[in-house]
Amino acid sequence: MTSNPAPPPGAHVGEPHNASIHSRLNWLRAGVLGANDGIVSVAALVVGVAGATTATPVILTAGAAGLVGGAISMALGEYVSVSSQSDSQRALIAKEWRELEEEPEEELAELAGLYEQKGLTPETARRVATELTARNALAAHLETELGLSEEAVASPLAAAGASALAFTMGALLPLLSILLMPADFRVPATFAVVLLALAATGYVSARIGQSPPLRPTIRVVVGGALALAATFLIGSLLGTSGVV
Numbered sequence: 001m002t003s004n005p006a007p008p009p010g011a012h013v014g015e016p017h018n019a020s021i022h023s024r025l026n027w028l029r030a031g032v033l034g035a036n037d038g039i040v041s042v043a044a045l046v047v048g049v050a051g052a053t054t055a056t057p058v059i060l061t062a063g064a065a066g067l068v069g070g071a072i073s074m075a076l077g078e079y080v081s082v083s084s085q086s087d088s089q090r091a092l093i094a095k096e097w098r099e100l101e102e103e104p105e106e107e108l109a110e111l112a113g114l115y116e117q118k119g120l121t122p123e124t125a126r127r128v129a130t131e132l133t134a135r136n137a138l139a140a141h142l143e144t145e146l147g148l149s150e151e152a153v154a155s156p157l158a159a160a161g162a163s164a165l166a167f168t169m170g171a172l173l174p175l176l177s178i179l180l181m182p183a184d185f186r187v188p189a190t191f192a193v194v195l196l197a198l199a200a201t202g203y204v205s206a207r208i209g210q211s212p213p214l215r216p217t218i219r220v221v222v223g224g225a226l227a228l229a230a231t232f233l234i235g236s237l238l239g240t241s242g243v244v
Contacts, residue, residue: 050232
């Protein structure tokens with residue numbers, strides 16, 4: 001069982017210094033955004049259909065189709081995107097490994113030169129490069145040259161599953177809301193549930209990014225409200241016109 005590394009000297013209490021924190025924050029932010037997409041897209045769909053008809057089977061069919069189709073689309077999109085990214089990262093890691101095997105002295109000089117560019121004296125840069133190379137040459141070059149680490153290469157399957165799950169969890173909120181409420185209250189109740197959920201996702205997203213939450217929360221709530229209002233209006237017009 002491995003223990004967590006000790007914090008560096010002078011580290012502030014509660015401040016993360018783990019190199020993988022950026023990757024974890026990206027995963028968390030992607031999950032929040034996936035849930036937000038599920039909330040807005042399925043809510044807009046079922047509210048639009050509810051504007052045209054009060055038939056519960058029709059609303060259920062539309063909502064379920066939107067949920068399943070959206071989750072699959074999100075998963076496929078994330079899988080393709082992360083696969084391309086991870087393939088590129090693995091190719092860069094393999095290239096750096098070959099260079100270290102074939103040209104160790106040239107790579108050491110390159111690493112020292114990079115530290116010189118960061119402001120170190122040539123002597124200090126050479127000493128730092130030598131010590132880091134002796135400890136873990138590949139990690140030193142990946143971090144300094146490319147801003148990568150072997151642990152940061154994402155799994156396409158994990159990304160696809162997380163994206164689909166986040167979308168599904170978000171989409172279930174408006175779908176259950178509009179199905180469980182009486183016909184006379186289902187649309188306003190769904191509006192309320194969706195706007196509260198969007199406010200929560202906006203707040204969480206802002207906190208993840210360590211920014212003030214008010215403006216991001218207002219943006220996502222106003223955007224969601226406009227989407228719901230537009231689809232409900234279109235559904236109502238289609239319903240009253242006799243098209244559906």
